[in-house]
Amino acid sequence: YDKIKILGQGSYGKAFLVRDRKTGRRGAHKVVKEIDLGRMSPHMQEDALAEVDVLKSLQHNNIIAYFASLIQDATLCIVMEFADGGDLSTAIKRRKAGARRFNQDEAMSIFAQCC
Incomplete structure (x- = not known):
């Protein structure tokens, strides 16, 4: 994978937007989450390895798809689908910053997708 940009960073790792070298298709982006196992108890x-097992078992239209994982040089790499529309937390923050609430139809749609 070729790293395009960093999407986020936490205490134990980073998430990158990547492009698959094999396919080379434009717009076929994925996310690679790199977790530094060497810095963890x-x-x-x-827990990090259990996250991989959970991701493998989940298959739903409203859940980010898991593609693969590997451990290289004490770094756990998890390859997942890229959701270019963002996540619910970001949508809520945008609405809050703009002092706009979700209307009833939007709230019901979000609720239905979560269930």
């Missing part, structure tokens, strides 16, 4: 490492 054994318990936290187990």
Whole structure:
């Protein structure tokens, strides 16, 4: 994968927008979440690996798709779908900043997608 840009950063890793070198298709972007296992306690490492198992088991239109994972040089790399529309947290923050509430239809649509 070729890294395009960083999407976010946390205490133990970073998330990157990437392009698949094999396909080389424009617009076929994915996200690679890199987690530094070397900086984690054994318990936290187990939690990170359990996250992979959970992601593998989830398949739903409203859940980010899991593609692959690997460990390289004590870094857990998780390859996932890129959601260019953003997430619910970002949508809520945008609405709050603009002092705009979700109308009833929007709220019901969001609720239905979460269930």
